[in-house]
Amino acid sequence: MKNNLLIYNTLTRKKEIFIPIKASLIGMYVCGPTVYGDAHLGHARPAITFDLIFRYLLYLGYKVRYVRNITDVGHLETDTDDGEDKIAKKARLEKLEPMEVVQFYTDRYHENMNQLNVKKPSIEPRASGHIIEQIEMIKKVFAEGYAYEVNGSVYFDVEKYNKTHDYGKLSGRVLEDLMSNTRELEGQSEKKNSYDFALWKKAMPEHIMRWPSPWSDGFPGWHMECSAMGCKYLGDRFDIHGGGMDLLFPHHESEIAQSNIANGSDPAKYWVHNNMVTINGQKMGKSLNNFITLNDFLSGKHEALEQAYSSMTIRFFILQAHYRSTLDFSNEALIASEKGLSKLMNASETLQKLVASEKSDFDVQRLKQKCYDGLNDDFNSPILIAHLFEAVKWINSINDGKASLLKADIDLLKELFNDLVFKILGLKPEEEAAGSDELFDGVMNTILEIRKEAKIKKDWALADKIRDKLSRLNINVKDTKEGVNWEVKE
RNA sequence: GGUGAUGUGGCAUAGUGGUUGUGCAUAGGAUUGCAAAUCCUAAAACAACGGUUCAAAUCCGUUCAUCACCUCCA
Known part of the structure; x- marks a missing residue:
C-alpha cells in the first residue's frame, strides 16, 4: 500500500508517487499561524489538511517528524522602512509585552487545535527562539554573495540569484514580469530591486521586538524563520513542505531562493498547498475582515452564524472538500455537515452491535480498496467519505434486518471504521453535552x-x-x- | 497588466471519454399510535459556443463569469 501514494506537488504541478528521501523518517514542515489574533476557519484548513496527511503517513507505518512553527516575530506589516512587526503593533495597542500577546494567542490556538482533534506536531518551534539560527543563515547568504546591506538592513539579491537559479519556479512567476508589474510602494529606496526581499530589518526606535545582529538591532525578514527552523529540525532537504496557497508567493518562493544559497538545495521535495475557505465566494481572511473565528463557531455568536457548530462539525466540513479546492462557507453547508456527521457517527455505533448472518450481501473488501484508493490519490478525503456513507447504508439496512453480513465482514467493517473514521480522518464522537451525571x-x-x-x-x-x-x-x-x-x- | 485556478442538480462537494457519486434539502412509499431514526423509490446538474471523436459534462479552442497570488494573510 505504501508505494501507491500520490501527492500533488506544486513544484511540478503534477501528482507524483510519494517516495521519501529517507526510507526511515519523513520530514514535514508546515507554516503555522502568526499568533496575533484568534484562529479563524481559514486557519483550521491547513491544520486539518496536514493533520490528515500526518495521520495517514503514520497509519502507513512511516515515522514522521512533523514541524509546524509558531510565528511570533518577523512578519512585517508592510515591506517598507516604516514596516512594523505585527506582534509588536498588537502589543503596543494592547499595552502588553509582545511575548504576553504571543503566549495568550498561542494558548488559544492550541486549545482550538485540541478541540478540532488536530494532533500535535512533533516540534512546534517559535521564530523568536531561533533568532541565532536565522542570523547564521543570513551570514551564509552573505558569504555566498547574494545579500547586501543598506542602513543596517539586509536584502536578498533576487536578480543575481536568478542568473543561476530560477526565481519563480514554484509560483510560475517570471522575473521580468515582476520587474514591470510590481506595485509601487513607498520607502523601497533601500532595495536594489522592488522584488528583493528582506533577510534582516533594522528596527526603528518604536520597535519593541528587536535583537542584536552584525548589521543592526533589528529583526529577521519574513521568510527566514521557516528556512532556518526547517533546516535545523529537518535538514537541508526534507520531504514535504506545506502551507496555504496564499503563501506560495512570495513566501515559499523566497524560502527556496535563500535555502538554495545557504544550504545548496531546495528545502523540500514535495510542496503541498491547501486552498482557501471562502465566504460568499471570497477568501476568508484577516485583511478582508470577513473571517469567523473558531471560537465564534463554537459559541454561535457571530452575525453570520445561525447557530453554534461543534468542532467536529467543522472538521468534517473541511474534510468533505478536497484540500486543493476552495471550500465555501454557509450555514446551509455546515448544517449539512452536522447532519451527515451525526449519521456517520450513529452508524458507527450501530455497527458495534450488528448481528452476523450466514451470508454477505455486500463486498466489504472492495469497499476497503476504494477507500484506500481515495486516500492514496492525493489524500482525497471527500471520496473516502462518500464511500463511507455507502457503508452507512449497509449498516442501517442490516440493522433493519433487510440485509446481512458474515461475521468476518462485520469485523472488517469495524476495523475499517476504526482506522478510517477515527484514526485517519480524526473524527470522534460528539461529547455528551450533558446528562452524564x-x-x-x-x-x-x-x-x-x-x-x-x-x-x-x-x-x-x-x-x-x-x-x-x-x-x-x-x-x-x-x-x-x-x-x-x-x-x-x- | 502578469501568473495560476475554477465554473457540476436548491446548497456544498467528488469523479470520469460511453451506465455518474456523496451529504443536506425536496417529493412519494414502507415502518411508527403519531413522531424521530431507518429503509426503498423519484425528480433534478455538469457556464456558453464551436471543434476532435462512433461517443464529451470529461480532450482542444474561443467567449463569458468568478476567485486567488503579484502588499501582511492559512
Missing part, C-alpha cells in the same frame, strides 16, 4: 417511565406532551424497537 439520568428515567405508562394506557396526548416539552429543552426522545432513547441536542 446521575441526577440528570435519574430525572430523565423518571419522566420517561411516566411516559411509558401513558403509552401503555394509550394516553397519546400525555406521551406526546412529554416528548414535545423535552424537545423544547433540546432533549430528543426516540421510541425504538429496543425501547426509548434520548439524547441532548447541541
Whole structure:
C-alpha cells in the first residue's frame, strides 16, 4: 500500500508517487499561524489538511517528524522602512509585552487545535527562539554573495540569484514580469530591486521586538524563520513542505531562493498547498475582515452564524472538500455537515452491535480498496467519505434486518471504521453535552417511565406532551424497537 | 497588466471519454399510535459556443463569469 501514494506537488504541478528521501523518517514542515489574533476557519484548513496527511503517513507505518512553527516575530506589516512587526503593533495597542500577546494567542490556538482533534506536531518551534539560527543563515547568504546591506538592513539579491537559479519556479512567476508589474510602494529606496526581499530589518526606535545582529538591532525578514527552523529540525532537504496557497508567493518562493544559497538545495521535495475557505465566494481572511473565528463557531455568536457548530462539525466540513479546492462557507453547508456527521457517527455505533448472518450481501473488501484508493490519490478525503456513507447504508439496512453480513465482514467493517473514521480522518464522537451525571439520568428515567405508562394506557396526548416539552429543552426522545432513547441536542 | 485556478442538480462537494457519486434539502412509499431514526423509490446538474471523436459534462479552442497570488494573510 505504501508505494501507491500520490501527492500533488506544486513544484511540478503534477501528482507524483510519494517516495521519501529517507526510507526511515519523513520530514514535514508546515507554516503555522502568526499568533496575533484568534484562529479563524481559514486557519483550521491547513491544520486539518496536514493533520490528515500526518495521520495517514503514520497509519502507513512511516515515522514522521512533523514541524509546524509558531510565528511570533518577523512578519512585517508592510515591506517598507516604516514596516512594523505585527506582534509588536498588537502589543503596543494592547499595552502588553509582545511575548504576553504571543503566549495568550498561542494558548488559544492550541486549545482550538485540541478541540478540532488536530494532533500535535512533533516540534512546534517559535521564530523568536531561533533568532541565532536565522542570523547564521543570513551570514551564509552573505558569504555566498547574494545579500547586501543598506542602513543596517539586509536584502536578498533576487536578480543575481536568478542568473543561476530560477526565481519563480514554484509560483510560475517570471522575473521580468515582476520587474514591470510590481506595485509601487513607498520607502523601497533601500532595495536594489522592488522584488528583493528582506533577510534582516533594522528596527526603528518604536520597535519593541528587536535583537542584536552584525548589521543592526533589528529583526529577521519574513521568510527566514521557516528556512532556518526547517533546516535545523529537518535538514537541508526534507520531504514535504506545506502551507496555504496564499503563501506560495512570495513566501515559499523566497524560502527556496535563500535555502538554495545557504544550504545548496531546495528545502523540500514535495510542496503541498491547501486552498482557501471562502465566504460568499471570497477568501476568508484577516485583511478582508470577513473571517469567523473558531471560537465564534463554537459559541454561535457571530452575525453570520445561525447557530453554534461543534468542532467536529467543522472538521468534517473541511474534510468533505478536497484540500486543493476552495471550500465555501454557509450555514446551509455546515448544517449539512452536522447532519451527515451525526449519521456517520450513529452508524458507527450501530455497527458495534450488528448481528452476523450466514451470508454477505455486500463486498466489504472492495469497499476497503476504494477507500484506500481515495486516500492514496492525493489524500482525497471527500471520496473516502462518500464511500463511507455507502457503508452507512449497509449498516442501517442490516440493522433493519433487510440485509446481512458474515461475521468476518462485520469485523472488517469495524476495523475499517476504526482506522478510517477515527484514526485517519480524526473524527470522534460528539461529547455528551450533558446528562452524564446521575441526577440528570435519574430525572430523565423518571419522566420517561411516566411516559411509558401513558403509552401503555394509550394516553397519546400525555406521551406526546412529554416528548414535545423535552424537545423544547433540546432533549430528543426516540421510541425504538429496543425501547426509548434520548439524547441532548447541541 | 502578469501568473495560476475554477465554473457540476436548491446548497456544498467528488469523479470520469460511453451506465455518474456523496451529504443536506425536496417529493412519494414502507415502518411508527403519531413522531424521530431507518429503509426503498423519484425528480433534478455538469457556464456558453464551436471543434476532435462512433461517443464529451470529461480532450482542444474561443467567449463569458468568478476567485486567488503579484502588499501582511492559512
